[in-house]
Amino acid sequence: MADLQKWDVEDSQFWESEGKRVANRNLWISIPSLLCGFAVWLYWGIITVQMLNLGFPFAKSELFTLAAIAGLTGATLRIPSSFFIRIAGGRNTIFFTTALLMLPAIGAGIALQDKETPLWIFQALAFLSGFGGGNFASSMSNISFFFPKRQQGLALGLNAGLGNFGVTTMQVLIPLVMTFGIFGGEPMILENTSGTLIGKIPAGTESYIHNGGYVWLLLLIPLAFAGWFGMHNIRTEHVSPHIGSPLGAMGKITGMLLIGFLTAAIGLYIILPAPTGLGAPGWAKWPVIAGILFGTVMLMKLIPGDIKPNLQRQFKIFSNKHTWIMSVIYTMTFGSFIGYSAGFALAIKVVFGYQHLLVNGVLTHDTVNANGPSALMYAWMGPFIGALLRPVGGWIADKMGGAKVTQWVSIVMIGSAFGVAYFLQAAYASATPEDFFIPFLVLFLILFAATGIGNGSTFRTIAMVFNKEQTGPVLGWTSAVAAYGAFLIPQLFGEQIKAATPEYALYGFAIFYLVCLAINWWYYLGPKREYDNP
Secondary structure, three states, rough: OOEEOOOOOOOOOHHHHHHHHHHHHHHHHHHHHHHHHHHHHHHHHHHHHHHHHHOOOOOOHHHHHHHHHHHHHHHHHHHHHOOHHHHHOOOHHHHHHHOOOOHHHHHHHHHHHOOOOOHHHHHHHHHHHHHHHHHHHHHHHHHHHHOOOHHHHHHHHHHHHHHHHHHHHHHHHHHHOOOOOOOOOOEEOOOEEEEEOOOOOOOOOOOOOOOHHHOHHHHHHHHHHHHHOOOOEEEOOOOOOOOOOOHHHHHHHHHHHHHHHHHHHHHHHOOOOOOOOOOOOHHHHHHHHHHHHHHHHHHHOOOOHHHHHHHHHHHHHHHHHHHHHHHHHHHHHHHHHHHHHHHHHHHHHHHHHHHEEEEEEEEEEEEOOOOOHHHHHHHHHHHHHHHHHHHHHHHHHHHHHHHHHHHHHHHHHHHHHHHHHHHHHHOOOOOOOHHHHHHHHHHHHHHHHHHHHHHHHHHHHHHHHHHHHHHHHHHHHHHHHOHHHHHHHHHHHHHHHHHOOOHHHHHHHHHHHHHHHHHHHHOOOOOOOOOOOO
């Protein structure tokens, strides 16, 4: 019952008679599973804010590294995850990868109950949170096989967009469940003002921070059962023809995930500061990420047995230049969305939660700002808007063409990034940074909205440019490259905040968006285009 031997959704009669029902069933199980993946992957951006409020003995820069570790690992795991569906089947993959999310969730619940828990344990748990980042590639690849090309913009937009709501769900749910002892355990006392969606929480209040990990088990356990009993493997030649037994499929997934963990660990060891890593200079992150991408693919090529020919068939995407073009363009949209989501809360806390005062001629950033906005009240808004508009972007792109929508999105992102940079600079040099918070927030929300619409339009372009066998792997690969934004953006924010020039990060992003604008126009809209507004 779990295996589909016949599957031809481009046949209208088959689609209407049985394909649509099966496809929608798989989509609506896939969406909440992906939502939990995003939540577990990115919850360090919220948990670290509360760790700061509770007085955990870590520096701000050390807390920024937790979100960065999860970001890099999740991005790296997307590389092998891009190829899971062909070798393991959709149902087997979604069930197993959803179940794996329980490991970091339980671990975080245990570790957060003690302020004396060493930093390396939190770093290890952030490393395991990468499971959630990797799940996006396999989920999107899987759903692409269930729907006809004419509906892929909306279907992929729904899966990704509502899946992206995991960021917002996490940012709303975690501060809420920290306010009461739903899972038992001893509370901690807030040293600084905290907050939830509806207001501030004063210092001296009890907080159950460990609930931020445990709460996801309430969703993950039933979702694992739903994936096992409700989803399907498509056993046709162009999808998953030779997956073997479910246990064997999960063994293949485990082996490929270990390759991703290995290359991510090596990259993190080079990049992270001592005593965790070697502390390579800031510029080294760029060649290291390129090395991780290359090394992961090369190690996967060495896998023996029946996996090898399946991977070689899918690796044909790398000889198509449009794979690389769309990787760059998708990094602009999704890379920005996921990176800003990972770093937004802590950036609000660090820039607007402290006064920036001249002391003996030196600008300091350590005095708590009693009038500062609560990061936990506002951080959810950007990811919410971005995720909400992702299906809308896919739907508009189905009507107008993906490249044209992406072009307008690029222009909006360039303008918004420059605007955010201006107000960041003003706030980080002010004794009253809250004066600049509203224009900063509005422009950042516009930036998030543009990334959401662009996420939908780029997926439409991919679905139109590539054939049905390559579309899934390309979706996974481009999402892997773009997901490094979840590592790079918090890292860049952290570096520039340490250098007292946070606006430089936004200037750099704006220049990159300008490059993407030119690439999109040249290949998909200009007079020498190979595809007309796909």
